[in-house]
Amino acid sequence: MxxxxxxxxxxxxxxxxxxxxxxxxxxxxxxxxxxxxxxxxxxxxxxxxxxxxxxxxxxxxxxxxTDTTVSSEMLISIDAQSREEVDEFANIVQEAGGNVFAKPAENEGWMYGCGFADLDGHRWNVLYMDLSKLPK
The missing domain is CATH 3.10.180.10 (2,3-Dihydroxybiphenyl 1,2-Dioxygenase, domain 1)
Structure with missing residues (x-):
């Protein structure tokens, strides 16, 4: 198991x-x-x-x-506890030499996130989900 x-x-x-x-x-x-x-x-x-x-x-x-300059095999997602944490994470990634390819933004009215690539081009997603705004 x-x-x-x-x-x-x-x-x-x-x-x-x-x-x-x-x-x-x-x-x-x-x-x-x-x-x-x-x-x-x-x-x-x-x-x-x-x-x-x-x-x-x-x-x-x-x-x-996989050649990460032209394709991605996966998106690795990590959670954030607030919109501010997403913004802070994006800044930290950029300062560390990562590539923020998707600036922090709202998505579908209840998610807020950004996307970044690490030094080897692996793509990551940092996402805050406000479940109180999740459509029913």
Missing amino acids: VKQVWLNLPVKNIEKSKAFFTEIGFSFNEKHDSASHTCMLVGENNFVIMLFEETQFASCIQNKI
């Missing part, structure tokens, strides 16, 4: 990626670090995202790595 799920992402440079994600507020379980991978923890429940150096990642998937 499944007990846990985690996400694996390819990165060009482990140390640069680790510095970026640390700057935007994520933490790491360094006891699982090696030269070719690191264990990132996201959110209150410490969702695990493993960052793998591209060569090792490619050997695991036995397939080509």
Whole structure:
């Protein structure tokens, strides 16, 4: 039976990626670090995202790595507790060297969010959902 799920992402440079994600507020379980991978923890429940150096990642998937300059395989979504937190996160990402490709904005009258790409072009969504405004 499944007990846990985690996400694996390819990165060009482990140390640069680790510095970026640390700057935007994520933490790491360094006891699982090696030269070719690191264990990132996201959110209150410490969702695990493993960052793998591209060569090792490619050997695991036995397939080509998506070219994030022209396509995306997924959108990784994280929650925010307020509109202000979305705005603050967008600023932090930009200051850390990420690309905010979708500026903070309201969507469908009850969601407020932004989209950013990390140093390797993986796309993320930061979203505040005001459930009191959710259409019935």
